[in-house]
Amino acid sequence: MTTSARQRRPRRDALANRDRILEHAERVFAEEGLDVSLHRLGEDLGMGIGTVYRHFPTRNDLLLGLYHRFQERVDEAGDALTGIEDSYERVVAFIDQTVQFSLDVPVARAVGVRVQRLFPSEVRVSPTASVVAQAVEEGKAAGTIRADVDVTDVASLAGMLADLVWVREPERSVVLPRMRALVLDALRPEGTPRPDLPATPVSMTELTRLAHRNRMQP
Known part of the structure; x- marks a missing residue:
């Protein structure tokens, strides 16, 4: 694997994780309201809370991400x-x-x-x-x-x-x-x-x- 390929892979993984968070948040928020915690979303996805926070430091940031989506x-x-x-x-x-x-x-x-x-x-x-x-x-x-x-x-x-x-x-x-x-x-x-x-x-x-x-x- 080339150096450039190794550098691109984390970026693809990061984008995939971000999309997973947004897709799951869209479903959960529709069912339970906008105040579901980031911890809950991370647990649902089997994803470390640190990964969630790297993409969306607060729930408000997640809402903004959904709005742009x-x-x-x-x-x-x-x-x-x-x-x-x-x-x-x-x-x-x-x-x-x-x-x-x-x-x-x-x-x-x-x-x-x-x-x-x-x-x-x-x-x-x-x-x-x-x-x-x-x-x-x-x-x-x-x-x-x-x-x-x-x-x-x-x-x-x-x-x-x-x-x-x-x-x-x-x-x-x-x-x-x-x-x-x-x-x-x-x-x-x-x-x-x-x-x-x-x-x-x-x-x-x-x-x-x-x-x-x-x-x-x-």
Whole structure:
């Protein structure tokens, strides 16, 4: 083995350990909250606490690492939007991506809130925002998106839909598609044909129960 190869191996091992810590923390934090100790994470992984501390001296540093990891996923998803030619469909894809991300990474919102408080200078706007902004302007020019819509409106609507992922099944499969259809209708210019709303709405009794008792906690 060459000297350079021997020097590279610890680096690969270190990166692998860092990824293992982040992946495990993502799962545990989603299930048990953000205050699980570094000692507990190290024990779960069969990893010495010194190894954990070398990568993340404090739990706050670990949360920041998770935040950056989540941002990378958002950026990668945003890159995929550029391959969608139709501007309106690009906006729809962004909305669906936002919802799916909340489903796939349920702890992301809680991590983002904590990082905003602890490390405000680390919080940034994803490059995806400019991709969506361009799609909105192109859609407005093409007449497929109402003329008074702004990219911040689209981002807000996507966030509102993403909030609905905390509704438990089976109600989520009713509520989320209907709200998605209404959101998409809100983006269309007046006079554009609207498809029928999917599914049957929940009753007021069910809605009241959802509001008070049937929300998953991030």
